[in-house]
Amino acid sequence: MIYLLIFLSGLSSLIYEIAWIRQASFVFGSSALAMSTVLAVFFLGLGAGSWLFGRIGSITPKPLLWCAGIELLLALNGLSTQALFDWTDSLYGEFYRHFDTHSTALLLMRAGLVCLLLIPPTLLMGGTLPLFCRQLIRDPAAISAKLSIVYGVNTLGAAMGCAATGFIFLPTLGLAMSLQVAAGLNLLVGLGFWLLNRRLPPCPTEEELATETSVTANTKQVPFLLAGSLFFMIGAAALANELIWARFLTNFIRNSVYTYTLTLVVVLIGTALGSLSINNWLSTTRKPQQLLITFSGLQALSATLILLLTHLPASAWQALEPWGMLPFILLMTPSALIAGASFPLVNQLVSHSSQQAAKQVGRMTSINILGCIVGSLLTGYVLLPQFGLEASIFITTAWTIIAAWIGILAINESKLSAWAGVCSAVAVWLLMLTFSPVRIPHDYMKPEDKLLSFAEGYNSNLAVVLRDNIKTLLIDRLWQGVEVSNYQVMVAHIPMIHNPDAKKVLVIGLGAGNTASRFLRYDIDHLHIVDIEPRLFEFTRQHFPSKWMDDPRVNLIAEDGRNYVKNTDQHYDFISVEIGQLDRPGVSVFYTREFYQQAHSKLNDNGMICQFVPLSFLRPAEFASVLKTFLSTFPNAQLWYNTDELLLIGFKGDIRQLSPEGFSKVTENPAIGADFDINYWGGSLYNLSSFPVFMGSFLASGAELGTLSGIAPASLYTDDKLQLSYSVSDFKKTDRRASDLVPQLQQHLSPIAAAVIPGSTADRALQTATNVRNFNIADITASDVLWTYAAKDDNAERRAQRASEALKINPRNIDAQNLLQRALVELEPRPQE
Template structure:
């Protein structure tokens, strides 16, 4: 608040009339923009799936529109007398086009259905189509959002000597609004108002901003006189008007390096989001964790921009300052990895669990996430925020080109952000791993600092040699001390690490205990394994529906895990088709280490009945025409990543719509780690779609889950038929491993049904 008060007090001396009101409007606009991003990502997840590829595609389309809008409108607005009126129209356009997004999403459904109907779409093909259609849906609102900064910069930046301050204020205020929008939407807004309600809040804000700005634009004295047609002055070293290090070469270098810094920033964000979850004990890899990380990231950008805004116009050597900022980002980015590895896991300031560890205290848990995230990434993001006012100070050389230059700066940075986000998620992390990715990003920042320093002609040789020597020393220290071989999943003293890989979607590991039992972990969450409880989990998801239904011939199992459920399904000769949808290909790669569970069936001659589909199951069920007698959902934890999406009303409806008339859905439901109200909510949601559901508890072991059985009609079990199936040699052998090869023993696992629950 002190920084904001200082900025507002300073702006009164040079800001245009009604500048404070316009800043408030731009704050609200930033709030609405991040609300839209959160909501659209969630809505598009329901359409395209929840994989990192789909989310990255949404991000690329969103930011591509921002880049296009800033580039086009920045070039156009410099010749307009009333940029404030244009800004008002843009805000009203954002409100109207945002309202149309849900409608446009539904219009795109037939295209996806055609892709799935005509054959299994390849990953590359799906990604390309998703990118094109997402860009088409979001093109108008995101292009208009991208136009707001250069258009308002043209109206707000009226004194050349204070351009760094004026344009930095705009950027900082808008980013602070984005911080608020991200936090409110992610933590409170959707829960309180729903997606539609928050969407209407964003639309109302944009409409209000547009109407107020339109009213202001009609007031006298608020127009901007267009400058005469004259070329922008060419900077000359040592001139009175420009700092000594601003030359034609350094201007171009800062411009392009600002684009590279955008790529580095988003690559850092993706890498941090993959690594920070290992320091969280609660809400690991949930929407809350991602929102906390994004909020801290934006706070750092806004705070850094706000501080540098006060200093940018007084910098005697802004290019040198820009180079030192890049050096600082490189060093603090590398240091962030050490914080994440060694410090953040122990920064649990508040007690977030009850004494018996059965209840989570929400506010303390969220506070701990913010503390750990802030300790790791606030300093580098603060420096990232400082770069914008300095880049404006260097690159905006004439009031006649304010809109154009700001638009080009914003667009090149945004294009860089797109490249960085996609490169980190698709290429760098899968190919190099998280430690090497962070090291490469750190080297990039240091290299930009060195190159800029070498090309500043007026810098004193001692300063040049100091920066180059410091950079070289830092690189040497990083090469010697950086934890390149660090692994986020470290085995306990009684465990042995058998396999570890940082894939594009998750970090997967297989660990073995002292008695030879193996567990498959995804982001340090156990999902499958070879101990008796986990084997019961996997086998029951196959045998219960196969034995209870009269003659099932097709099944879909959601999640490969260790491959145990798939193996158990294949023991039934009557099953003609088995599909397995797995969102993370890296999980499947570890099947050779879990043959006790899967019996190595993937390494033998392929079973023609079996198809492994790498896709998000929501997307697959929504668009595939295939119907099944059985759909079995094997989920790890409702709080983990997007697993809660496999327990909501829409998902259960998708399952029901893809069942045959006599089909059945089986859903794995954990008994621990959920609040009582959340557990009951999940049961009520399942009941709403399957009113005749039944609950089974596998009592052969002290299991930690129940099975929700959702038939299309009331469940009727044929005891004789079930006994006959159990006599099939392969089925009997598989269940005998767990002493469950007896029909009475299986039926004793019945717990209750809707009649008892309703009573």
């Protein structure tokens, strides 16, 4: 029964960790700095708890009673977590409004509040393992054998808790209920420990163990400093490698809401299995120090294996993309297994007696966790952003090899095979450094893309490629913008045509700057641009048109956009939300009721907000839910066409209607009018500079928009569940989601007249706009046919078929006409010579 309780204790701890990380992102933001602070404090609490309760465990005769008390206190903390985070959120917001977003004072305040929230419960969590050891370890010669079971079972519970929370609890129960589940488990486990404490006799005291043999003759003691250094380095390497591998996998695996959970689950399962699997060996061997030497050699070899795996041909890793967890398992399991096995071994070598096992385990665990903190911070803030991914892989591999060398050095009995392993690792490391067969990330780019520049950001990878002879910005391999004017500029112009007198504008998401720069063509006083990636501003300045960034009206803010909107004391006439692909982690928080309420509170009277609605990611239920959630805060709203990336425009006051005169007054400004000399699909005849053509982008408002929000069972998206992030995580480029929504759009269109001032527009112009709108909507399907379903082995015949099918849907599509013409030329029989 006690091992079941140990398992459940680990399970509840990881429910808390995953839930706290999610909850902390709403309070402090999800930037790398904020999340690193949260994780560092989490580990700091665990380490301090291990050290403190290791000392308590060495003297208490009733460790299970302490465990029961810890679980009860954790349950109380879990039930009060929401109130504690709400209080912290309010306090942090007050400080946020009085300091610069990157001031030292605000950083210290954030760290202090995180400590206030997380140190008490994590201190308690860190104390459980030493107390378990005090209860279960009685034979000084079997410390590592018993510890391998305790640590393995507890870590396996943690892995199951991580998986259950990330894959089941958060998506289905939500954040609040997940915390209640964890609190319920704490109460159950606490009751179990209390009952066991009543049944079991007290642990032997120091006097009762006075005759105990310190350690067996075959188990040599090693200097604590040497063993501690080894444990510190193993912890640092483990966390550093987690971050590096996660970043490496983004080269060929699309990052999603599940990525962090997958990474942590694989590492925890590997660690647990490593600890459990060594138990049989420890039970039979007379020289566990020889096993440590062997494992140190294997640690060096596993590091070398990782180095070789990360430098396999890019095609090998790209071929594994459809295999789900397999890439994670290949990269992370070997070193996790060895790290898990090393934990009980090292503790055996520094422990003097069974009574002191709790104290030694607490000390060694705290040292290991300190290494985790240092490794994660150094990797996140120094290695990856300053040296890049490839250099970071070599540095952490070298670090791991050094740790293996220390492990062998810790035992004076040399073992030739272990030294051979380390020497082989060094040789391979030097060889790969000199003759690396793969360039990271260059060789992971699409063959048709020419890499022009690359930078490791704090939150993401930034790249500029030449695609179809156009300079293109990629963030984590995903398209974010181009150097030339395209439909993205209309994300600024469509709302500003409604409110050309806006003076203060907020843009969330910089991209290549195509949209943000267009606001400066209007008579605004302030343009604030917020982006979570600090390096993107300079990267964009270097590679894309950027003179506009020097405009004194521009303020570039490196911050989590959601956190900024919630806490800033600034108010705006217009907020533009441009955060890219919906399946990216952290994007769905901009589609919840809470975000819209926060944005509404930061709009001036008669202010406006504009939100992307990318149809290619959305099924009918998700599309309806996006509309329903938006309308719950902005009932006065319009839906506009802008390719398949529709625009939702919300008005804090009444909807602003348009007129030909007002349109002409704005577009007669040459800088603005030039941007309207573009078209979506039909050539210059359908340029947006024509008012009827422009109005053909209006889709719905009022009752029709409300009806669209009910085309399928719709949810109200909230911070508690973040439903959208989970439902779109299975997105594939070949999905027909945009096309599937076209019939629903066609059935629920508002009259064009609903968007214009009554009497301002001739009936003929309204009819022209209606005809253009029909083509616009049809072209969503035509574009899907034309580009989405292009096969890798595309040929002239297939291109001709796709173009012909697209032209049946939208006969005016210029791209389809050109593609068909080129394909037919290729298919023409060539005259024989």
